[in-house]
Amino acid sequence: MAKPLDRRAFLKITGTALGAGALYQVGAAAGMSSQGLALTDLLGRQNGERVTPFSFVQFSDTHVGFEGPPNPLGTRAFEQAVAEVNALPRQPDLILFTGDLTHDTEKEGETLARMRRFPEIAGRLRVKNVKVVPGEHDAGLDGGQAYRSVFGPSHYAFDHRGVHFIALDNVSQGKPVVGPEQIDWLRKDLARFPRSAPIIVFTHRPLFDLKPEWEWYTGDGDEVMNLLAPYDNVTVLYGHIHRNHEQRTGSARHLAARSLIFGFPDPALDGERKPLPFNPGAPFKNLGIRRLDLSLQGARPVLGVTEVELRSREFAGTVGINQILKGVDFA
Amino acid sequence: MRTGKLAITLAALALAWFPSPAQDARLIPITARRFEYSPREVRLKKGETVTLVLKSEDVTHGFLCRPLKIDSDIPPGRETRVTVTPQQAGEFTAICNHFCGAGHGNMKMKLIVE
Numbered sequence: 001m002a003k004p005l006d007r008r009a010f011l012k013i014t015g016t017a018l019g020a021g022a023l024y025q026v027g028a029a030a031g032m033s034s035q036g037l038a039l040t041d042l043l044g045r046q047n048g049e050r051v052t053p054f055s056f057v058q059f060s061d062t063h064v065g066f067e068g069p070p071n072p073l074g075t076r077a078f079e080q081a082v083a084e085v086n087a088l089p090r091q092p093d094l095i096l097f098t099g100d101l102t103h104d105t106e107k108e109g110e111t112l113a114r115m116r117r118f119p120e121i122a123g124r125l126r127v128k129n130v131k132v133v134p135g136e137h138d139a140g141l142d143g144g145q146a147y148r149s150v151f152g153p154s155h156y157a158f159d160h161r162g163v164h165f166i167a168l169d170n171v172s173q174g175k176p177v178v179g180p181e182q183i184d185w186l187r188k189d190l191a192r193f194p195r196s197a198p199i200i201v202f203t204h205r206p207l208f209d210l211k212p213e214w215e216w217y218t219g220d221g222d223e224v225m226n227l228l229a230p231y232d233n234v235t236v237l238y239g240h241i242h243r244n245h246e247q248r249t250g251s252a253r254h255l256a257a258r259s260l261i262f263g264f265p266d267p268a269l270d271g272e273r274k275p276l277p278f279n280p281g282a283p284f285k286n287l288g289i290r291r292l293d294l295s296l297q298g299a300r301p302v303l304g305v306t307e308v309e310l311r312s313r314e315f316a317g318t319v320g321i322n323q324i325l326k327g328v329d330f331a
Numbered sequence: 332m333r334t335g336k337l338a339i340t341l342a343a344l345a346l347a348w349f350p351s352p353a354q355d356a357r358l359i360p361i362t363a364r365r366f367e368y369s370p371r372e373v374r375l376k377k378g379e380t381v382t383l384v385l386k387s388e389d390v391t392h393g394f395l396c397r398p399l400k401i402d403s404d405i406p407p408g409r410e411t412r413v414t415v416t417p418q419q420a421g422e423f424t425a426i427c428n429h430f431c432g433a434g435h436g437n438m439k440m441k442l443i444v445e
Contacts (some may be wrong), residue, residue, distance in 0.1 A: 104432065136430045136435075141430060141432065174393075175428055175430075219402070288408070
């Protein structure tokens with residue numbers, strides 16, 4: 001049986017393609033001692049539901065409708081990512097999209113057209129348990145009105161196999177904030193959980209000051225993290241920065257995902273926040289999705305992370321890329 | 332009772348006569364429009380109190396410069412004043428942190444403190 005992925009394994013596995021049979025499998029409580037099983041049951045009773053292993057996938061920043069030199073292929077990476085997930089012999093339980101589903105536009109009727117185009121592509125996923133949050137490109141211009149008309153509430157919570165998932169909206173107010181109303185809702189939502197409850201927050205912007213001068217922060221992110229601070233097992237999944245990044249604040253782990261449109265530079269470097277240039281020789285470079293595998297080490301839930309490159313063999317040659325680019329206007 | 336009224340009157344007179352540092356501050360007008368600030372750069376002096384007079388010509392913009400502890404919205408149709416006394420020299424970037432459309436990510440200016 002494979003072991004749960006720790007950070008070292010995650011780093012080792014980062015960059016591998018998501019080939020058939022690669023989906024990480026963990027048998028429910030296999031190899032666990034009777035003490036471990038008893039503890040898992042106890043925690044399950046405390047949390048409302050016993051944790052059982054499962055897998056899910058994070059997509060981010062698909063920017064449906066984007067046109068421009070950083071990615072002349074539009075939704076091709078998004079469509080390829082859907083195909084990759086569909087090819088898995090064992091399907092993940094759910095799919096999370098962490099914002100910027102669409103690219104903003106002020107053309108009459110085009111915002112809604114893009115928001116309808118998104119589910120056309122996402123709807124090809126074999127997994128139908130799909131959860132989304134907005135990014136500023138979806139909801140920053142109209143306070144989230146169009147987004148909510150298509151996708152429903154922009155913040156909500158649900159439970160899945162003993163894990164509490166929280167969708168937070170830190171974009172709809174124009175500024176990078178969650179806002180007092182949503183923070184009050186979060187306080188009430190968390191009240192029923194003991195500190196041992198595994199919690200996964202998914203949102204668009206980082207909930208900590210990653211790089212405020214690039215607008216990579218949430219103004220009241222500290223208030224959110226203070227509410228989550230008493231909990232032992234908190235993971236925050238987010239997008240917005242179009243690249244992988246991992247950081248801890250207290251005991252919480254924050255993981256940023258790559259986009260499916262273009263990359264951004266390393267925030268540790270000085271300079272401008274400009275999209276990384278498109279590489280016709282490697283059209284999916286800097287893009288990708290993330291697979292997450294929740295397993296149990298003893299009674300402790302562990303989230304294994306696999307960064308997934310998109311396969312681009314068919315697009316790698318000159319002929320291939322020229323076929324894709326046929327009719328694409330580089331102006 | 333009469334002494335109390337006198338004290339209040341004297342205090343009011345003193346406030347009117349000696350303006351606060353913010354009233355004394357040099358005014359620096361900055362205009363925001365999609366997707367730029369004008370001017371694109373202003374020079375400040377370390378320790379000098381200045382008031383940034385922010386105006387938007389179109390939609391609500393933001394003005395964020397964490398090192399100088401500035402974080403303000405700029406709604407259109409009125410002035411927004413921010414008084415600041417920079418305590419460190421350097422070149423700082425102010426960005427629009429209220430999403431304003433396609434070029435929002437590039438809307439910024441420099442505050443140079445000498």
